[in-house]
Amino acid sequence: MDQFMQRAVELAIGNVQEGGQPFGAVLVRDNSIVSEGVNELHKKFDVSGHAELLAIRRAQEKLQVLDLSDSIMYASGEPCAMCLSAMYFVGSKRCIIVQH
Numbered sequence: 001m002d003q004f005m006q007r008a009v010e011l012a013i014g015n016v017q018e019g020g021q022p023f024g025a026v027l028v029r030d031n032s033i034v035s036e037g038v039n040e041l042h043k044k045f046d047v048s049g050h051a052e053l054l055a056i057r058r059a060q061e062k063l064q065v066l067d068l069s070d071s072i073m074y075a076s077g078e079p080c081a082m083c084l085s086a087m088y089f090v091g092s093k094r095c096i097i098v099q100h
Contacts, residue, residue: 004026004028004033004074004096005074005096007024007026007036008024009024009098010024011026011037011038011076012038018042019042020039020040020041020042021041021042022076023050023051023076023077024036024038024051024075025037025051025052025054025055025073025076026073026074027056027059027073027074027092029063029068030070034058034059034063034071035059035062036055036058037051037052037053037054038051040054048082050082052073052083053086056068056073056087056092067090067091068091069090069091069092071090072093072094073092073095074095074096075097076097076098079097
């Protein structure tokens, strides 16, 4: 398992230990982590607070860009339709998902 996928899994495990769901996401650009996210539904009471979506929001804010077409999303689970749509809209061409 590569370092970015390992980080996504670590985030997911940590989130479960804090009472959340087992979803972690890491957005990578130029072979380094730009942003991370975990499902925060239990913390923020926001149904859109999914790991992948939060990683995208944080990356866009940090980099001040709309286009993340040069990024790769690493996810601890299969992204839902909302998260896949967000990845599509920012131009992300790859999503690597942990194999169970």
